[in-house]
Amino acid sequence: MQAIIKLSFLFLIGTFTSLGQDNYTLTGKVADGANGDLIPYATVLLKEATSDELITGVTTNLEGEFSLTTSSTNIYLEIKFIGYLNQTVKTIDWTQNKIDLGTIQLRQNDTLLQTVDVTAERSTMEFKLDKRVFNVGSDISSTGMGAMDVLNNVPSVNVDIEGTISLRGNTGVQILIDGKPSVAGDDQSNALSTITADMIERIEVITNPSAKYNAEGTSGIINIVLKKNEKKGINGSISLNTGYPHNHSIGGSVNLRSNKFNFFTQFGAGYRSMPQYYSSTNRNLTSGTTIQSDGIGYRNEQFYNITLGTDYYLNDRNVITLSGNFAYEIEKQPSNLRFDILNESNEIVSAYERIETTDALNPKYQYDLNYKKTFKNNEEHEMIFTTQGRFFGKDQASKFQHQLISGTLDQSGQEINTDFYEANYSFKFDYVNPISSKFTIESGAQYEINDVGNDYAVFNQIDDVFIVDSSLTNNFMYDQKVLGIYTTGSYEGEKWGIKLGLRAENTELNTLLTNTNEGNSQNYTNLFPSLHTSYKISKRYQLQAGYSRRIFRPRLWDLNPFFNIRNAYSIRTGNPNLLPEFADSYEITSIFLFDKFSLNTSLYYLYTTDVVERVSYFQDNVNISTPLNVGTRDKYGIELNGKYTATKWLSLIGEANYGYFNRKGEFEGQNFDFQGDQWSAKLTSKLKLKADIDVELTGNYQSAYKTVQGNVSGYLFADFGVRKKLWKGKAVINLAVRDVFASRIRETFVTQPTFELYNFSKRGRFITLGFSYSFGKGEAMTYTGRRR
Template sequence: MRQPLLFITIILFNLNYVSAQNQDIEIKGKVVESTNNLAIEYATISILNSDSQEPITGTISSEDGSFSIRTEASNFYIEVSFIGFKTRRFKDFKIMNNTVDLKTVILNEDNEALDEVVIRAEKSQLEFKLDKRVFNVGADLSSTGASAYEVLNNVPSVNVNIEGEISLRGSQGVQILINGKPSILASADGNALGTITADMIEKIEVITNPSAKYDAEGSTGIINIIIKKSEKRGLNGSATLNVGVPNSNSFGLSLNKRTEKFNLFSQMGFGIRTYPSESEYINKDLVNNITITSTGEGEFDEKFGNLLIGTDYHLNDNNIITLSAAIAYEVEDQNALAYFNQSDASNTITDRWTRTEVTEATNPKLRYELQYKKDFKRHKEQSLLFSALGSSFSKDQSSSFQNMTTFGDIEDFQQRTRTDYSLEDYTFKLDYVHPFLDKYTLETGSQYVLNGVTNDFAVSEFENGEWVNNPNLTNIFDLDQNVLALYSTVAFEGEKWGVKLGLRAENTDLKTLLENTNEINKKNYTDFFPSGHTSYKVSDNFSLQAGYSRRIRRPRLRELNPFSNIRNNYSISTGNPNLQPEYTDSFEITSIHKFGKASLNWSLYNRYTVDVIERITYFEDNISVSRPENVGSNTTTGIELNGKYSPLNWFSINGDFNLNYFNRDGDFEMTSFDFKGNRWSTRITSKFKLPAEFDLEVSGDYRSKYLTVQGEVDDIYFADLGLRKKVFKGKIILNMSVRDVFASRVSENTTIQPEFFVYNSRQRGRFVSFGVSYGFGKGEAMEFSGRRR
């Protein structure tokens, strides 16, 4: 299973790039429509090879219809096109002083139906910018009616599997923005991106090393979907029904209605989901030679319903307001049974018992959004954006645990827990972009994020016929964290070379309180996050980029919350309200190649992190307690490769490979944690277009074993499979997916210390699901997976 996955390295290292060193020629002009001689914005200008008719490069016209594009090719022709107009080709033109001036290009309306028009040259194009890659969506995608997921699948280094999971350079957890900001449409509470169709998308920006403009938290990367401000009228939507084993049964309905002034979007869904799991646990006291083992299985059942509704209102051509809200409600039931054995030094079992768990919970969720965007007539890139995003989440949970001894002298006992949890988040953003002197851009703005959490947690034990509160495990935990940020960036971007510098300042005000014991922890700190990016465009298909940014990782709620998880009362995890944030200096050099039907991205990176957050395991009375601590620093140096290759119309392959070496340096409580190691991962996804409009997707993942501060994490390998069938020109989609085909995805980690040994493993198993989506109005069916994110 692991050996075949290594061939990604061979594929990526043997793709060759050929760059033609020809004369640099500028093609310019202005596009207007024939009826009223009005400028056409977003018209596609394509440069194609005269022999192969393959696209070389392309661009789109600006707000006043003008365009300018450069190429090093010598044997080419030009096509100018726009949806609803007849395409014009230019094969006989004069080159004067390395310039082709088409002057005014007049396009005539095409009265034939769009589905009868064949527009060969309107290909989607990739541009290389200073700190990002920009994928301009052409008519080859926008005229298909496909959803945003289908468009994302055509972006180099981005992959979307059949179930709608988005990954960037092989890593999931990428932040999705809509028009440069967090949005309900991009949230994880469903597949709301399915309400966005390809013809609504102007371009997609891919950012792997974010500048100071973006939140300093996190480092996975950003995908920013830019929606066209001028949209055609129409209705599109879909209804989706899914069934699965184990339970993955759901129904979803998506609607999008566009008028001259409004864009209305909505989605609703409800269903039942089941997540079984198997676990194994070994706990060895190497001093007293006592071993406790357990094997168990559990089942997590969830009933859910959600509703999303929103609108974009165009006040005029330059002002737009967005209002949206999403509400969800979940009911959870969890049952688990574990079998425990305790043995002595001779490996003889001295005690045997079972532990059962019954958990019930309800989770209401609410998200709401207000956005105002103003564009300026002076320059199409000049804009002012204000957004406010709020969310709340509550959990009312109760659990009961019962230990029943089947052999030995350990007494039976019962426990129960109660959790009353609430979370509120608010994000306010103001961003202003101001281009000047043609090649310069100033960006400035601010952000204010407020987080409030209350967790009322109690543990009771059944003693002498009544329930008694355990004061050591009962408390009310409050967290308030406010982060105020100011930023500014300035950029110069020439024809070949550019540079962008930025600085972000963030003030964090954090307070945690344990009410019952009056334990207060306050922190207030201000950090500066500089960034710098530069790029050099070698040719239309080859670019070099380099970037630096400073990042922060603030402790998560579960890492701060000191309450225990007593699911296994011999393996307990707690939080640490005294945790400090991690800081990372990230350097990256990236090369982006496009040649023929392939693209290849490689990156060399170095990341230096201080105050690394690691879970440290303590051991006492046969009980292991895991608690997050700040443990020294970590230097990681690595290489990342990502390639896409489509040698045939019916076959494509996408591969990711990441190898890094790390050096840990630090000590904790008089114990040194200095060590070195490496880890690597790879993923291959192959997609096949089969006869009768079947699409097959096969993917394999491998993640290597690596060292931790106290032990090691074992390797993981698994495969996923997806099959899709389009019916009635995409109006109906039949879908099947198998996750973890060989049931090989097992998470294992081991803690090895002189006094104790701890082993944990967990497995979810194989998931099989079937779905059917029906699309009505304009466009294809848009899948709604109804799967937990």
């Protein structure tokens, strides 16, 4: 296996290195022709001499220097800067590979400055092999916008009125700033509030990551690339928030940018309450008995958090980023559930209430250290080293008391203690080398460590004494290490491009139940190839195709067999012996771009092995749900994303996804091959009214679908929001209603020969009202205090 990996990597690197020979490096300086002052941030374009088409371009650094690499001699340079006449360089001595063009002088254009008619540069979208690039122009639609508003103009991306970012309708998107992961990118709405449109050069959207990225499943990646000359000034915002059910918070952010430093801090504190309504029915078809339960549970939290970080620019080509975050939660989880036990004649023989009091302390902290080096010959020639650490702890104590309503009751009380911690560390190295204007190689490695412990104890009250229940008490230890290495090579021409990649990952997983000495060890190495290609038919119509192999490793809560038992008749457990899922993902995407309308269409096929399904067992009228690896799944689908700007005051954003799946496998010796489908749709209307008032209404539908043992119901719900800008956007009043009609209801049905199960849950309606004020270049954004 190791020999195969090495040979594959050497083959890729050797192939693309050999293609990049006979390169020429052009260097020089740009200066004012009148006084000789060097001009930073001037634009230097490399163009094809015959067609005048743009090949690549860079901007000069603080010393007015630039460097470009080309493999073609049929080119010329064009130098631009605001207030100066354009300058071209066509006479170039090609006798050497390294060519110093000396100082190129620009002449001021005083006449142009006095009589110029400003023609806005429109924002454009283009495909770049494994990503789409939205180049932010200076058109009116971007003027005065913040980063969140710019993101809203990017096809496939949506930002709701509360600041939640979704990609193709999926949340959980990873946000990068200048290609670097940062704590500042975690709290999305608050972090991005200090960035405005005129600071952004481009936005890169990656929906099907190549071998460069973790093989673990992800909703996608958005990389915001800032202009080099717009990293100055003090920006920030502060906000107050209130809501029903209780959601009260204060938060803020400050961002100080200079040539050497970029200092940022975020802080927040508040209190929130999240109720959830439950109902369930366990029906024993053998005995005819039924157990019904219904009630309400809460998660009430006081929370405090602070983030501090800085980017330090050692020089024009080296930057170090260090950031850290600390959060502390004081959590209470009261609940009250009523249980009715019915006989075969549907008569209540016993009824009681189970009253819960749960208290927990949750400390969290994380750090990020990032070093980025850009090489002199090309600003895209870079090396990045990143290390991250995260810790989460939970010290929780739960008490359950039973109050008899009618009949008899065997147990009077129960106590559960949980001492939990999770520590994650990662070390990552990436290297990108554009060896010519058309060929690029990438390589790197990543090492991740996950260390988890869950000491769980259950005590049953017997005659006023709490006795440990050894069958439900244990200490679960979980340790996972993943080492990944990758290389990619790409060719990108004027219309067509291709990118090949290969990633190898070794996973070492160990779990242990210390009280019973039950252990499970897994060690496996897998290859994850990727292939991406794109073709530009025209500026308005482009195609992209991709393939990647992905993995879904069982999460902690899939493996951990012990959970808090809120409902003693419906218990969720983990499976320490669970295996990972593997998926082969194929996708063809087209994008249509028009003046008022954009449409993305994707056809996809996903083949998954060792599919993880949550399966129910029935023992003594108790439903025990646990995840198992069950068979394979073929899924064929189509996805549509569209944006339509009907007028200056009305825009519509629509998303639809339809998938047909074919399940094959066995469960407990029983064949359960079946077919089914699932679809979802989302429509958002955004209205810009007079007096700087924005209104947003979103409708969501999720269809019902089949499962291994039954089905899950569909639901339709709506969200509403209104925002009023004050003082030219420096302040914002924001009102949002989530699940307006309280219709977001999840129902699951399990039908088996000997038992039937029904579960119902609902969060209900949430209303929030916020006020935010910004200073500097930032835009006002509401701090919601949402869990992360």
